[in-house]
Amino acid sequence: MKAALRNPDGEGLGRFVFIWSGQFLSQVGTLMTSLALIFWAYDLTGRATELALMAFFALGPRVLFGPLAGALIDRWRRKTVLLLCDTLAGLVSALILVLLVSGDLRIWHLYMLTFTTGLFSVFQEPAFLASATMMVPSRHYGRTGGLTSLLTHASAILAPAFAGVLLPLIGLKGILIVDIGTFLFAVSTLAFVSIPDPERAEASVDRPASQLFRDIGEGFRFLLDHRSFLYVLLIFTFSNFFGGAYATLYRPMILARTGGNETAVVLIQLLIGIGGTAGALLVSFFGSPKRKMFAVMVGYAIGQLFRALFGINLGLPFIAAFGLLTTFFYAYAGSCSNALWQSKIPPAMQGRVLATRLALAGAVSLITRLIAGPLSDFVFEPAMRAGGSIARTFGWLVGTGPGAGMGLYVVLSCAVGVGVLLWGFSRSSIRHLDVLVPDHDALPATGR
Numbered sequence: 001m002k003a004a005l006r007n008p009d010g011e012g013l014g015r016f017v018f019i020w021s022g023q024f025l026s027q028v029g030t031l032m033t034s035l036a037l038i039f040w041a042y043d044l045t046g047r048a049t050e051l052a053l054m055a056f057f058a059l060g061p062r063v064l065f066g067p068l069a070g071a072l073i074d075r076w077r078r079k080t081v082l083l084l085c086d087t088l089a090g091l092v093s094a095l096i097l098v099l100l101v102s103g104d105l106r107i108w109h110l111y112m113l114t115f116t117t118g119l120f121s122v123f124q125e126p127a128f129l130a131s132a133t134m135m136v137p138s139r140h141y142g143r144t145g146g147l148t149s150l151l152t153h154a155s156a157i158l159a160p161a162f163a164g165v166l167l168p169l170i171g172l173k174g175i176l177i178v179d180i181g182t183f184l185f186a187v188s189t190l191a192f193v194s195i196p197d198p199e200r201a202e203a204s205v206d207r208p209a210s211q212l213f214r215d216i217g218e219g220f221r222f223l224l225d226h227r228s229f230l231y232v233l234l235i236f237t238f239s240n241f242f243g244g245a246y247a248t249l250y251r252p253m254i255l256a257r258t259g260g261n262e263t264a265v266v267l268i269q270l271l272i273g274i275g276g277t278a279g280a281l282l283v284s285f286f287g288s289p290k291r292k293m294f295a296v297m298v299g300y301a302i303g304q305l306f307r308a309l310f311g312i313n314l315g316l317p318f319i320a321a322f323g324l325l326t327t328f329f330y331a332y333a334g335s336c337s338n339a340l341w342q343s344k345i346p347p348a349m350q351g352r353v354l355a356t357r358l359a360l361a362g363a364v365s366l367i368t369r370l371i372a373g374p375l376s377d378f379v380f381e382p383a384m385r386a387g388g389s390i391a392r393t394f395g396w397l398v399g400t401g402p403g404a405g406m407g408l409y410v411v412l413s414c415a416v417g418v419g420v421l422l423w424g425f426s427r428s429s430i431r432h433l434d435v436l437v438p439d440h441d442a443l444p445a446t447g448r
Contacts (some may be wrong), residue, residue: 015193019082020147022189023128024189026086029182029337030117031159033093033267036167038174039262041107042255056369057111061119063366066359067324069122070219073351078131079195083187085124090183097176114325126354133347139242144342146264146284153276158272166235167268198348204221211294219352222345229344232293233357235424237364239304242417244368246307248328249376249406253311254319254383256403268320270317275324279331288339297339299333299422311410313399328402372409379407 041054073081092113093237132144166175223230249267258264279299289295306326310319346354355375383390384404391400398407 006431007390016132016144017147019131019189019193019195022086022186022305024151024155026089026182026186027155028159028162029093029179030089031155032163032166032175034258035112035163035266037096038171039115039167040172040204041110042046042252042260042263043258045105053370053373054114055364057115057371058118059366061122061261062116062281063363066120067121067219067352070126070355073127073130073355074348077195077197078127078351079190079193081127082131082195083190085120085127085182086186086190089117089120090180090187091157092120092447093179093183096395097173097180098172101175110281119215122358126351126358129342129354130347130350131195133342133350134198142300143284143287144338146282146288146335147278147436147439149331150277150280150284153198153273153280153331155273156269157277160266160269163190163226164263168195168348169269177250185240216347219356221423222349222353223356226344226428226437228437230435231427231430232424235420235430236300237360239300239417239424240421241364242413243304243307244365245372245413246410248369248372249410250310250323252376253403253406253410254316257313258316259402264316268316269322271438271443272327276327279328279333280335281340282332283335288336291434292336292340292343293431295336297335297421297425299329299336301418301425302431303327304417310419311407312397313404313407325382342433344434344437368413376406376409380409394429 038054054332096105096109096113099109129148132148137143155385163175166178170178223233246250251269254265254268255261261308301325305320306329310322311327312318341354341357342350381402382405384398384400384407385391388400391404392410394408395404398404398411429436
């Protein structure tokens with residue numbers, strides 16, 4: 001990539017923020033719909049398994065198609081990828097609306113549609129971050145990494161608040177209509193902004209499809225050539241395997257412990273969003289620290305610890321506080337991680353490497369989402385009922401009755417996740433990765 005492709009002044013950052021605003025509003029609409037559909041599914045079944053399966057189908061495309069998506073992102077114009085993803089995701093929301101209005105919406109429809117939406121996100125997430133690399137100078141990578149993380153966490157504040165107000169007034173149908181409108185806004189912001197493409201993308205657009213698998217392999221080869229990055233991915237993959245129980249079960253756990261109180265879920269999710277927003281804003285305003293890898297490892301370990309505490313039966317105020325602190329440290333660490341990868345990976349390869357990163361990190365989490373619901377419903381929950389097989393052993397920690405089994409599962413799995421991260425932090429080759437691996441700006445141009 002040549003430096004001329006990057007905007008040296010603030011114009012590139014301004015254009016990025018404009019596109020970001022459309023993606024942010026779209027994310028709010030998507031999360032409102034997701035929350036409304038979770039309530040719809042839980043009211044219909046009263047079980048965690050169906051909600052866990054929705055999370056499973058959302059993550060599946062990342063594992064199955066991540067490397068392929070990365071290769072295509074580096075071949076195609078990234079603006080086109082973003083436009084297509086937003087347009088097609090809006091059509092999925094429209095299809096859900098049609099099924100709901102006709103009275104034909106079923107749980108299995110949500111599995112299929114969630115899988116489809118997840119497929120679009122496989123292309124959108126790495127394409128958006130790779131676009132930021134091309135639009136702004138490297139000194140702003142910390143800020144764009146923070147804004148990218150803010151995309152998720154700030155929407156987690158507004159979406160539950162809007163859903164809590166709008167759902168009783170306009171119902172699921174109205175929420176879906178609002179969601180479709182946000183997709184239209186996102187498409188309009190993309191339509192009027194130019195996004196530069198790296199030399200690799202421009203040169204490889206006409207390469208034959210037979211070389212597609214070679215392109216995919218280059219993403220893996222980069223990781224093999226930079227083993228520290230591969231080790232980091234493996235550590236986070238196994239940490240996510242254990243910590244993923246929290247992401248899958250925290251909503252049904254709250255519902256179970258509060259007798260189906262949807263307001264409690266909305267309020268806690270609102271505080272969770274506030275924590276994530278604070279962490280992302282910290283990096284957005286002040287940039288990432290010089291020792292990014294140190295911040296990433298410590299931040300994720302502390303966040304995982306608060307995830308474990310979330311499962312303990314200390315009452316809703318403590319659960320809300322632990323949720324807020326969890327996402328604060330996760331958002332801060334994730335923002336620093338985005339900046340780290342942006343600074344180390346050559347821009348022409350970022351689509352492939354970032355998509356491969358998402359695929360490898362999500363592979364084990366996929367298993368977690370598949371087993372978390374059934375394990376909770378049929379093993380941990382019965383065992384933690386009054387008089388259950390392990391209720392006397394762990395009742396002092398997580399209580400007994402509805403939600404206690406899910407709480408115990410979260411505590412035990414996240415505690416192991418903390419241990420995995422601390423082991424990784426003890427390895428100097430990982431702890432000092434940002435020093436040992438040079439920035440891509442410091443490398444000579446390869447013309448690739």
